[in-house]
Amino acid sequence: MRRRSFPYLLYLVLSEADCLEKNYLHVAEQAIIGGVDIIQLREKDLTAKEYIAxxxxxxxxxxxxxxxxIINDNLEVAxxxxxxxxHVGNNDVPPTHIRKEWKSCQSLGYSIEFIEQLQSKETEAADCLGISPVFHTPTKKDTVTTWGIEGIAALRKLTDKPLIAIGGMNAANAEAALKxxxxxxAVVSAICAAADPQKAAxxxxxxxxxxL
Incomplete structure (x- = not known):
């Protein structure tokens, strides 16, 4: 078995909107109690002041x-x-810039949307890579590549960096992604939209x- 360099198995990405009618803080706490290992806050339409609060x-x-x-795509807030x-995407603040501006960053994630990114200095600067999206999902509309399970396997052969599978991930396909x-x-709706976030997690x- 390949040695695990990334100690987190279940990654929750949430925004207030993703939680539908539920309080995002309640969802986050219930998800943690259920077993989530790491959380990313993703808010795209807030001012910096609102995002910080x-x-x-x-x-x-x-x-x-x-x-x-983890904070999504906002270095000031992070x-x-x-x-x-x-965590940043291909069109966000470059990882190389983040390394220069935020020396104490403990985890720098970078979304891989097309295979050529693997050869870039931005990928080299990242700690872990988001395979985004694995499956089509309504929470992410500006996608370049839908990787599928086969895409995860192909990328695994090309990099030793930790891979985070995100996009349409749920209980039905999580096992295949790990294998x-x-x-x-990483999940959004599978926990945020669940009637019982703790049970779902x-x-x-x-x-x-x-x-494992």
């Missing part, structure tokens, strides 16, 4: 449970709240643990 409230919860908090790390070479499964986590 929302992230600080979430960080109070993640800190209480010693869960790393630095201001002392987040564990940041193809993903180190971690628990069931997902147990699927992943059975397939």
């Amino acid at each position: 929302k992230a600080q409230r979430l960080k109070e919860i993640t800190d209480r449970y010693a869960i790393p908090l 630095k201001k709240i002392g987040a564990f790390g940041i 193809a070479g993903a180190d971690c499964i 628990y069931e997902l986590k147990n699927i992943l643990l059975r397939n």
Whole structure:
């Protein structure tokens, strides 16, 4: 078995909108209790001030449970709240810039949308790679490549960096993604839209643990 360099199995990506009628802080806490290992806050339409306020409230919860908090695509917010790390896409702040501007960043994630990115200095600067999306999902509309399980396997052969499978991931396909070479499964709707986020996280986590 390949040595795991990424200690997180179940990765929750959430925004207030993703949680539908539920409070995003409640969803996050219930997901942590259920087994989520790491959380990313993704808010695209807030001012920096609003994003910081929302992230600080979430960080109070993640800190209480010693869960790393990742900020999506906002270096100012990530630095201001002392987040564990940041995740960016191909059209966001470049990882090389983040390395220069935020020396204390503990986890720098970078989304891989096409295979040529693997040869870039931006990928080299990243700690982990988001395979985005594995399957089509309504939460991400500006996609370049839909990788599928076969795409995970192909990328696994080309890089030793930890791979985070995201996009349409759920209890039905999590096992296949791990077997193809993903180190971690990232979910949005599978937990955020669930009637019982704690139960959804628990069931997902147990699927992943059975397939280590």
